[in-house]
């Protein structure tokens with residue numbers, strides 16, 4: 001019935017002064033309603049739940065030199081912070097293609113950007129892996145500028161249901177597109193100890209790769225469950241219980257960060273997707289087109305650097321960044337994630 005009042009849903013109650021879990025952070029999850037509270041959190045150098053803070057925005061716009069009427073690609077739309085700034089530069093007649101593999105966050109970002117005036121006549125979104133940049137360029141024509149801001153967004157990490165963090169209990173998933181491929185839990189059931197050691201070492205330089213791989217594989221062999229983020233954290237804790245007491249807590253935290261990162265990279269084939277993207281990139285750029293790539297991992301930066309140098313040598317690029325650009329001291333102090341960011345650029349010949 002039309003005139004029936006919507007049922008009032010009580011917000012999630014939390015113990016203590018401040019909300020702790022993701023679901024309890026109802027103010028941060030409703031920024032339109034609680035703009036002041038959200039602004040306060042940002043000023044404290046924190047990222048409100050369900051949001052993402054874009055990194056090196058000014059530096060990226062300086063590299064991309066976007067002109068009104070151009071066609072561009074945001075290869076990693078995420079929360080849409082970079083896209084929004086690029087859209088502001090485009091003006092009438094310009095078009096931004098924006099892609100992401102995440103089927104959950106992409107429609108929300110599309111809606112958020114449409115609500116501030118960037119509808120489908122200027123912003124064309126698609127759920128697709130950037131390794132398929134050639135397919136996107138087939139539809140768009142060549143790009144005057146391309147941005148790729150690698151890795152995951154805060155809102156993906158924050159959401160316990162996605163399994164990206166050991167801060168909260170959640171399924172051990174770690175897929176950017178949970179509708180494709182296999183979860184981290186499924187991967188761990190299928191992998192040998194040797195392969196797991198290699199994965200932890202290659203993807204995250206994990207110094208305790210042998211101990212952690214052995215603990216994981218023996219837990220699975222004993223048919224004990226390893227299906228959640230906290231169960232993985234507990235397994236890592238058990239594996240590292242030989243560490244001196246004074247460093248144990250900090251070392252376990254770092255090992256968990258590295259192991260989750262290593263699994264995420266494998267589950268999403270992040271290096272494979274990046275290599276394919278880098279190979280196809282020059283063909284998708286218009287002559288004089290600019291690309292900016294923001295990385296957060298030495299394995300990513302190494303691949304970008306090598307590809308740019310190689311393609312400069314063979315004349316596909318006319319110029320590349322001599323050194324990576326780093327976030328300013330001010331940005332790094334207000335946003336810790338910016339500290340590991342490296343930004344490289346190239347210009348199509």
Ligand SMILES: C[S@@+](CC[C@H](N)C(=O)[O-])C[C@H]1O[C@@H](n2cnc3c(N)ncnc32)[C@H](O)[C@@H]1O
Nearest residue numbers: 054076078079080081082100101129130149273
């Ligand atoms: C760091 S976030 C981007 C944040 C965005 N620049 C902003 O300002 O909000 C990275 C995004 O890239 C997406 N992503 C990661 N690998 C991808 C791939 N191979 N293809 C397409 N999207 C990818 C992730 O799902 C995530 O949303």
